[in-house]
Amino acid sequence: xxxxxxxxxxxxxxxxxxxxxxxxxxxxxxxxxxxxxxxxxxxxxxxxxxxxxxxxxxxxxxxxxxxxxxxxxxxxxxxxxxxxxxxxxxxxxxxxxxxxxxxxxxxxxxxxxxxxxxxxxxxxxxxxxxxxxxxxxxxxxxxxxxx
Numbered sequence: 001x002x003x004x005x006x007x008x009x010x011x012x013x014x015x016x017x018x019x020x021x022x023x024x025x026x027x028x029x030x031x032x033x034x035x036x037x038x039x040x041x042x043x044x045x046x047x048x049x050x051x052x053x054x055x056x057x058x059x060x061x062x063x064x065x066x067x068x069x070x071x072x073x074x075x076x077x078x079x080x081x082x083x084x085x086x087x088x089x090x091x092x093x094x095x096x097x098x099x100x101x102x103x104x105x106x107x108x109x110x111x112x113x114x115x116x117x118x119x120x121x122x123x124x125x126x127x128x129x130x131x132x133x134x135x136x137x138x139x140x141x142x143x144x145x146x147x
Contacts, residue, residue, distance in 0.1 A: 001139065002078045006131065007062055009071025011092045036072065038124040039097055040138045041086040045117040051078075054085055057109045064105065070096025075135070077142075083117070088138040090131075097123075 045051055058076055065071055072090035079085070091097045100106060110119075122141055126134070 001142075002080070004062070004076040006073050006075060007065045008073045009065050009068050009090075011070050011072045011096070035092070036126045037091040037094060037097055038126065038134050038138065039087070039089045039091065039121060040124065040141055041088075041119065041121045042084060042142055043086050043113065043117055043119045045083040045085075045113075047116070048080075048083055050113065050116050051080060051083060051085065054109075054113060057105075057112075058085065058087070061103075061105050061109065064103070068096060068100055071100070073131075086142075088134065090134060 043054065045054065055078065062074070062076060065074060070092045072092060074087055074089040076087050077085065089097070089100070124134075124137060124141075
């Protein structure tokens with residue numbers, strides 16, 4: 001599985017220096033206390049041809065991340081050989097996640113690719129969680145086929 005680096009959001013400032021560049025490459029070191037929502041998405045494309053466009057749009061949408069209210073941070077991921085890609089995003093509340101899903105850029109991506117593959121997602125809830133724990137749980141869900 002290929003993973004992007006951790007992209008902090010404005011709520012990631014709750015982590016202070018722990019989220020600063022130069023931290024752990026694969027995630028945010030340390031812990032954030034309080035309720036968190038983690039959204040894990042998994043898109044499996046019907047064809048390999050669609051993957052580059054999906055990746056470009058996902059990376060473009062990722063640029064908005066620092067502006068998104070209640071966004072703690074996120075990773076993008078891909079398994080090109082399996083025609084799969086998606087995101088793991090961390091939120092301090094449902095409102096922020098709902099606002100992200102309604103962003104015009106996100107709606108355009110979903111409308112364009114909805115008929116070109118299969119998408120599944122899950123929302124995981126945590127109280128006192130670290131980034132490594134989130135990543136392990138997300139990867140386990142992705143490997144399980146969502147069961």
